[in-house]
Amino acid sequence: MSTILIVDDDTASCRTLQLHFRSQGHETVIGHSVDEGLRRCERAAPDLIVLDIRMPGRSGLDGLPDFKKCCPRSGIIMITAFHDMESTIQAMQRGADDYIHKPIDIDELDSTVARILATSGASSGEVQRVGERDGTPPSMVGRSRRMKEVFKTIGMVADSPVTVLITGESGTGKELVARAIHRSGSRAAGPFVAVNCAALVETLLESELFGHEKGAFTGAVSSQPGKFALARGGTIFLDEIGETSPAIQAKLLRVLQEKEFTPLGAKRAEHTDARIIAATNLNIEESVRQGSFREDLYYRLQVVNIHLPPLRERKEDLLDLVQTLLARINREIQCNISGLTMEVMECFQRYDWPGNVRELENVLMKSAALCAGSTITMDLLPPALRRLDRAPGQASDRPDWQLSLEEVEAMHVLRVLNACSWHKGRACEILGVSRPRLRRMIQHYALEPPSGSGF
Ligand SMILES: Nc1ncnc2c1ncn2[C@@H]1O[C@H](COP(=O)(O)OP(=O)(O)OP(=O)(O)O)[C@@H](O)[C@H]1O
Ligand SMILES: [Mg+2]
Structure with a gap:
């Protein structure tokens, strides 16, 4: 997951790009001009900048050197509506990593983005800039x-x-x-370093975690510190730890027991004081039973276990x-949505x-x-959710106008209750009835919270 800054004066194309990147799990930040883009760049320290060339005021081409100065490690892709060789050359000369044309071909964009993120090393567990991007996480x-x-x-554990x-x-x-x-x-003042243990093959993960010496393997042209070294004085977050190989598990166990690790190709062990937090969405106890996860490592890791219940x-x-x-x-995305309709909230429930x-x-x-207005309505929901919009209590598919007053009342009371998560005080306010009356209606109509909702 990376942060991508989109700088384009055209709101529609910003949103399209933003949705696309978000659907791939990236975070996005937007600037509508070079100056706004630069301000956002400073705060968000993006991994990648997508920069439009033709903009009112300063052009993307003019701004390019400033973006490089502001964030020398960010990859930069230039975008323009004009097939213009000269600006291509200039963009590359001024330090852009690549260049694509409008209308944007999504496949071309995806492969360019993937390549740049991979080579800039930003895609896998960079040192996270906690507190730097838009204040706090x-x-x-x-x-x-x-x-x-x-x-x-x-x-308690912090x-x-x-x-x-x-x-x-x-x-x-x-x-x-x-x-x-x-x-x-x-x-909190120290680094927070996240490593996705499932994203890399074993040898790469090993070098990522523990670092390597120059010449430790083909391609190791210089020595590099690993994440355990970078996390000194701070926290290392080992995400998807359930996916690690036995060899990595053995090395992690050593770090946990002795606070020591040896970079690839190094002769001497190094010390680390990084605080270790691990996460997994696998049933790790099951993995221990099946023998794919070391029991001793499991017990060392889960000194404290925090389990997050499903929504x-x-x-x-x-x-x-x-x-x-x-x-x-x-x-x-700089919009102004104030809420959802009751139907939408019910579907969510x-x-x-x-x-x-x-x-x-x-x-x-x-x-x-x-959304064109300020309220999210049923028609904007994906089909899987829209399908759930059957009126509760309406067993048959009778049209509304065939319902009795009692049926309408039962349905409406249930809708309001669900929309307020069965917070009865709030439901009374909306319905304009007293608490005893609401209680009677719930009893009379045998209303129940949606199954599994827990209220
Ligand atoms: N209690 C919460 N309050 C506010 N936002 C939340 C809460 N829980 C999750 N989120 C948001 O939901 C999204 C998913 O959360 P997060 O990435 O921490 O999940 P995860 O368990 O690590 O998921 P995965 O296993 O897919 O990596 C994030 O955008 C996060 O900010
Ligand atoms: Mg996660």
């Missing part, structure tokens, strides 16, 4: 009992050096928890999450979110980008 929300437990544990193993399905917020532990602890088991968090994510999205918070974020992002 996003904070976590959730009012469910289980998330409150999670927050409490974060607070200041101690114990190793923490974070488990949970994909998209439940494991990385966010790791960052929160780092940020709230005594090492479908804590739907009372939905409302807070939607609000927080929408605020983030508004900022990020009914859906079981296999991709968890990340899926919720993607759904909101896509709908927000397509």
Whole structure:
């Protein structure tokens, strides 16, 4: 996952690019002019800059040297609507990494981006600039009992050096928890270094983690420190640790036991004081039983285990999450979405979110980008969610006008309750009824929260 800065005066093409990059898991930042782009660049320290050439005011070509100066490590792709050899040459001379034409061919864009991110080394666990990109990393929300437990544990372990193993399905917020532990602890001023253990083959991962000496293997032209060395005084986050090979597991065990590691090709071991946080979305106990994950390493890692429940088991968090994510999205794609219709919120309550918070974020992002007004409506949802828009209590497929008043009342009360996560006080306010009356209606119509929602 990388951060990509898009600098283009054309709002529509910014959004298209942004959606595309987001769907691939990248973070995006936007600037509509060279100057705005430079300001954002300073704060976000992007891995890649996509820079339009023709813009009112300073052209992308003029701005290029400033972007290089501001972020010498970022890759730069120039974009222009004109097939103009001269600007191509100039762009390459001024330090662009590549050049593509409008209308953008997505395949060409993808292969260019992948190549540049791979060669700039930005794609796999760079030293993360915690606190530098737009202030602090996003904070976590959730009012469910289980998330409150999670927050409490974060607070308890933040200041101690114990190793923490974070488990949970994909998209439940494991990385966010790791960052929160780092940020709230005594090492907050030190580096937070993330390594995705599943993204690299064994030898590369080994050199990534522990570093290598010059000549340790073909292509090792200079010696390089590993992530354990870079994380001194801070935190190393070993993501997807369940995917590591036996050889890497053995070396990690040594770091955990002796705080020591040996860079590839080195004669002497090095010391590290990095605090270790690991995460996995696999059932690691099962891997231990099956023998694919070392038991001794497992016990060393999970001195403290933080398990993140799937979103479908804590739907009372939905409302807070939607609000927080929408605020983030508004900022990020510069739109102004104020909320969802009740139908949409109901569908959210009914859906079981296999991709968890990340899926919720993607759904909101896509709908927000397509939204002409300020409220997200049913028609903007993906089909899988739209299908859930059957009126509750409406067993048959009778049209609305054939319903009795009682049926309409039952349906409406249920809709309001679901939309407020069964927060009865809020439902009373919306419905304009007293609490006893609401209780009677719930009983009378035998209304129940959606299954598995936990409220
Ligand atoms: N409680 C929360 N409050 C606010 N945002 C959240 C919360 N949980 C997750 N998110 C957001 O959801 C997205 C996914 O979170 P994150 O990357 O931490 O998940 P993950 O468990 O590491 O997923 P994966 O296993 O797919 O790597 C992020 O954008 C994160 O900011
Ligand atoms: Mg993750």
